[in-house]
Amino acid sequence: MRKVVRGFYAIAEAVRLSRPNVIAAYPITPQTEIVENLAEMYANGELGDTEYVTAESEFGAASMVLGASAAGARAFTATSSQGLLLMTEVLYNAAGMRLPIVLVVANRSVSAPLSIWNDIQDSISIRDAGIIQLYVESNQEAHDMIPLAFKVAENRDVLLPFMVCVDGFKLTHAYEPVDLLDQETVDKFLPPYEPVVKLDIEKPAALGCYAPPPYYMEFRVAMEMAMERAREVMLKEFEEWYRLTGRDWGGYVVAENCEDAEVVVVAMGSIVALIREVVKQMRKEGKKVGMLKIRTYRPFPHEEVRKALKNAQKVVVIDRALSIGAEPPLAADVKSALFGLSPEFHSVVMGLGGRDIPREQIEKLINDVLEGKAKPGKRFEGLYEFEEVIP
């Protein structure tokens, strides 16, 4: 059913339809409304057998979904920014314990300075945890990816947590027409969770052992192998989703107008929608430009990126995050995917802490690169002139 809804509702509704057994909730802007919507459904008896539990912190919320998942439950939580940083120790642990929890990150900048506004520094900071990370560009995509996240995470060839990353405010609080799923469709796609191992009095098992040097490394490499297998599992589920709903979100990447493009812009998240519009307009003007949307940041789609960018003379990677002291994260990964190819490479950081990214800025950025006016390398767009004052 197509309805104009806000992002947090689209997410909460998809969570409801995925029939989680346990939801742990802790508020943080701009995620709060997701768990508020779920609380309302719970209070109105619309969540079936789901138990909704409020936590004393994000650390507690993550720990509760960890415990719930270990007991054999399908478990969900959501967070942002500092909340995700507070969850980090637990999330690394959950991934290592191979617990298929699903969480939504309503992306927000990190402190200091305090900022409640959007960028993706929060989720990027835990890219190495062994958690699948998928970035969406619209609330429809966020809505659709929730049942898919559970299905992929719970696949016995994967068994890793899955993080759906949704730009805070820009998507979570935006009104958008969304084709809302119905229970029948979701049930057809997502079977009840059958844990491979669980805390069970009939079959006692020990979870979360400690591993001395002769064993530890294999556990960690096994996570890497699971992440590799997730690639195949996800592709299959993307296709299955398309067959079921008629909505094709593509694979790990979506390449548009890349074949003959002189300049290709690479980005993740909601900014992709703006870049797409600009690229379409420029194509009408006869300019050879293209766009590459990255959907899964972990596992990173090296081959697909390389394939999409093989003809590009110039590549522009837009990061809304920093890796302070090194290249911006997405730029670094794209560059590694392009090893041996040498397009002119522009690494552009913009939109940190909710800094607006106007359409004209994207147009000028692409035109400057196209016309050879921009110097390759790393730069910051939309930055005011300032002087750092150290008293």
Add this chain to the structure above:
Amino acid sequence: MSLFGPGHGACPGCGFPIAVRGALEALDGKVIAVNSTGCLEIVSSMYGRNTWGVPYIHSLFENAGAVAAGIETALRALKRDKEAHVVVFAGDGATFDIGIGTLSGMMDRNHNVIYICYDNEAYQNTGNQQSMATPTGAATTTTPAGKVIPGKMGRKKDMISIAVAHGIPYVASASIAFPKDFQRKVKRAAEFEGAKYIQVHAPCVTGWGIDGKLTVEVARLAVETGLYPLVEYENGKLVRVRKIKDRKPVEEYLKLQRRFRHLFKHPKGKEIIEELQRVADENARRYGLDA
């Protein structure tokens, strides 16, 4: 398979295995065990050498309360809540200090969990660093007895009162020197729906510097001096205390332990011993310990 061990790697004379086995037996092995990082976890859960005969989970140092809450919630959601008791085993560092937030959340929401803190009065897994459960005057590696400072300053945190203040149905202190009393308390705890907190005094031979064969005697003296009162609260009311006949002076407890040895020669030692005696006397008055 036995409920706990054999094959665990705890030191000879270690106090907590008595509590762990005692609790598992008291509950007929109908237990899902949740363990915070610490000595118990290290000696019992090495990969390939699991010594637990019940389902067991270890996640982190500071989240056992929340993990147990999640398990309990899941069992309810899955309609498996009659299967087993969810029981936490956590040390005093994990309970009094780093994990008090998740423990408080678990107690506040009143999850149906039995939380057992084995209290060996310092971070013993990392080699005897002070925790908020360390008693006044005890020498630890982070509060050593120096020329100026005679060991830990400040009091042992009153976790029993903190637990009681959460309004949970059952709170008790116990000692491995009184295993039957401890087992009775575990069984009693299981009769209540909601969060239960039991704190069991369990000496650490290396950290406290005691002879391994004296573990039980030292633990008994903690009770008999009034330093470790054995009390029981049901629905917020003090219902039972273990009475002491001829309460012993605290020196009898202190002198058997290396961690307190400096108190008998340090210029400020006498003051500390007097303070500890005052704590014991206060406990006796507060709980009516003297028979």
